[in-house]
Amino acid sequence: EIVLTQSPATLSLSPGERATLSCRASQSVSFYLAWYQQKPGQAPRLLIYDASSRATGIPARFSGSGSGTDFTLTISSLDPEDFAVYYCQLRSKRPLWAFGQGTKVEIK
Amino acid sequence: QLHLQESGPRLVKPSETLSLTCAVSGDSVNTRTYYWGWIRQPPGRGLEWIATIFYSGSTYYNPSLKSRVTISVDTSKNQFSLNLTSVTAADTAVFYCARQDVVGAHFDYWGQGILVTVSS
Numbered sequence: 001e002i003v004l005t006q007s008p009a010t011l012s013l014s015p016g017e018r019a020t021l022s023c024r025a026s027q028s029v030s031f032y033l034a035w036y037q038q039k040p041g042q043a044p045r046l047l048i049y050d051a052s053s054r055a056t057g058i059p060a061r062f063s064g065s066g067s068g069t070d071f072t073l074t075i076s077s078l079d080p081e082d083f084a085v086y087y088c089q090l091r092s093k094r095p096l097w098a099f100g101q102g103t104k105v106e107i108k
Numbered sequence: 109q110l111h112l113q114e115s116g117p118r119l120v121k122p123s124e125t126l127s128l129t130c131a132v133s134g135d136s137v138n139t140r141t142y143y144w145g146w147i148r149q150p151p152g153r154g155l156e157w158i159a160t161i162f163y164s165g166s167t168y169y170n171p172s173l174k175s176r177v178t179i180s181v182d183t184s185k186n187q188f189s190l191n192l193t194s195v196t197a198a199d200t201a202v203f204y205c206a207r208q209d210v211v212g213a214h215f216d217y218w219g220q221g222i223l224v225t226v227s228s
Contacts, residue, residue, distance in 0.1 A: 001171065034214035036155075043204055043218040044155065050212045087155055091213035095168060097145070099155040 002027045002092050006100035012108040019075040021103045023088035028068045032091040035064055035073045038102075039084045047086075048073060075105075083107050110134040112205050112219035120199075120226050126192040130205030130219060131185075138163045138183040143208035145215065146179065146190045148201040156201075160208060161188055195226045 003026040013019055023033065031051040036044035046055040048064035051071055061076040075082055088100040116128035130144070137144055145160035159179040160168040167179050173192070181188040192199060202223050206215040 049214040
C-alpha cells in the first residue's frame, strides 16, 4: 500500500506571498499525481494532474512539479480566494487510489 | 456540461447497509475513457477513496473497506451505485461520486456530495 504524506499540515501566509506545498509518496508513483483544492462546504476541485498539467480553467499561478516520490504544488502569488485545503492524490499500478491528509493554507 | 448527483438515505442505523446512487448527465458511464468512483470525507477530516468501477464491470476497492463495499454500474440508467454494509458511526461522512480519467486516473468532475449520518 502506497502512503502519501503532505507537509506542512498548515501554512500561514499573506496574500501575495508564494506558497509551496509538498507531497511525498512511500513508493514511486511515476507521474500519476494530482492536486485538488477544497473550500468549506464544497467538493474538491481538480487543479493539477499528471504532476504538472493544469486542469481546465485553473489560473497560471498554480503549478505542479516532481516525479517518482516527491511532488510540489506552488502557488506563485496567493490570491485571497486561494486560502483553502489542498490534497494530493495518487494512482498506483494495481490500480488503487489514495489521497494525502491535506495541507491547510490559512491567512497569516 | 457534465453533472453528477448523489442520492440516497441521509440517515442510516448502525449495522445496516448504506446505499447511494450517482446519476450522471452530460456523459455516458458506458465509455472506455473514464472510470467512475466514490470518495468519502468524515466531518472535519480528509478525503478517502472508497471504490472505482469501469463500464465493463471491472471494480477496484480500497483494501481497508473491501470486505464491506460493493460498487456497481447501470448503463441503462446511466448511473453507478455504492453499498457499504455493517455501518458504524465511524462511517458518517460526506460521500462524493466522481469521474476518473482512465489514463491519468485523476478525479476531474465531482458531485456536490451527500452527508450520510450513521445513528440510531
